[in-house]
Amino acid sequence: MKLLLTSGGIRNASIRGALDKLLPKPVEECDALGITTASYAHPHAGPPRAWAFVADDSMTSLPWKSLGLIEPATFPSLGRDMWLPWLEQTDVLLVNGGDTLFLAHHLRESGLAELLPSLDAVWVGVSAGSMVMTPRIGDDFKQWDPPGGGNAALGFVDFAIFPHLQPREGGWGNTMEEAHEWFAKIDVPTAYVMDDETSLVWVDGEVEVVSGTGHWKQFPAA
C-alpha cells in the first residue's frame, strides 16, 4: 500500500499531482472506496461532516470510475467474503478525518488493519484519516477513549503527524507553539507539523513532503 497523508484533503495542484503519480492509472479509470468512520466520534464532526464527506468533498468529488462507501464498523457483523473482494479490487481508499483512535479501533476490530499492508491500493487520508497510520497521536488530539485506553494508532509509518497548522499567525488552526508542546510529550522520534496545503507521500518507508505554498516543519529540526 502507498500513502498520501493530507491535513486538509486534495487542496491544491501539488497535492493533486502527487495523487495522480501514486495512482496506477488516471483518476477516471480508478475504483475508489470512501471511509468516514472517524467522523462519528469527534465532537466537531458527527453526522453532518460524515454526510458532507460523502456528498461533497475534495476527495470524493474527483471523477472516479466508481466510488463506494464502506464502513469498517459493519465488517465484524458481515462475513469476510461480503467485503474482502471489494477491498482487494479497489485502487484507492479515501479516508475522512474526525477521531483517529475511533477509526483505528474499528480498523483493528474489522481485520482491515491487518490486511492493509498486503493491499495494492493508495490510502488517501485527511487529518485523522492520515494520523491513523502513525504510531500515536499524543494526548492533545485524544477525544474518544479506546477500550484499552492510551493514544496508540496503527503504527503503519514510524512518524507522528500534527495537522491543521495555522497558515499564518492568528488564523484558523493549531499553532507552532502547540506543536512544540505536543512533540515534547509524544515519544515518537520524528514528526511532521503541517498546514492544510501540505501532504506527505509515503512509499515503502520513503517519505516525501508535497506542499505547494504550504507551511510545514519536520521535528526534530534536521
Place this chain on the structure above:
Amino acid sequence: MKLLLTSAGIKNATIDAALVDLLGKPIADCDALCIPTASYGHSSFAGARRFVAGEQDNIPLVQLGWKSVGLLEVAALATLPRDTWVAAVEAADVLLANGGDALYLAHHMRESGLAEVLPTLDVVWAGFSAGSMVMTPRIGDDFKVWEPPGGGDKALGIVDFAIFPHLDHPDLPENTMADAERWFAGLDCPAYAIDDDTAIVWIDGAVEVVSGTGHWQLFA
C-alpha cells in the same frame, strides 16, 4: 415516532403530501439524518454512497431539499457514547432509511439501543424497501439474505403487519401478486403488498395507505 413506510421513496405528489403532513412543516425547514446501514448487508457499497449523496435518482429521499442532512451509521453507535448519538437523533426531524437487508439493519438497531430509543422520540422514520420492512414483525424467508446471529427472519415488530415491497416491478419478475400471496401464506401476521407508488403511514398504531395511482393489496 411516526412512520412513512415506502417501497421506493417519495415517488409521487400523494406520498410527498403525506410526508409533509407527518413532518408538520416544509421539507426545507427539516433536519434529516440518513441511514445507509441496510445496504451493507447486501455488500451494496456503491449503493450506500449513492443513497447518502442523494444520487439514487429513482428513489427520492435524501435529495428532497432538506434544511440539513447528516449521516447516521447505526453499526457505529454501539461504540459511541450513548448521550451523543441520542442527542443527534433527538435533534433530527426525520430519519431516512435506505434499502438493502432489513435483518442486518434490525440487528444493529437492537445492538445499539436505537430500536429501544426510537419509539420514545418525536421523529419521523421514512423508510425505503428494507428501511420500511425493518419496522415489521418479520420479513418472510423469500427476502432473507443476511443470516442474523440467532437465525430466523424477525425484524423489529414496531408495527404489526408485514410488507412486500416493489409489487409488480418490471425489473423484479419474482415480485408478482402471485409471489406476494405465496409469501404471505408463510407468515403469521397481516401484510401489505405495495408497489413503488404506494406508501404506508403509521401513527400510534393507526395505518393509512397512501397511493396516488399505485396499487396495493392487504392480506389478512
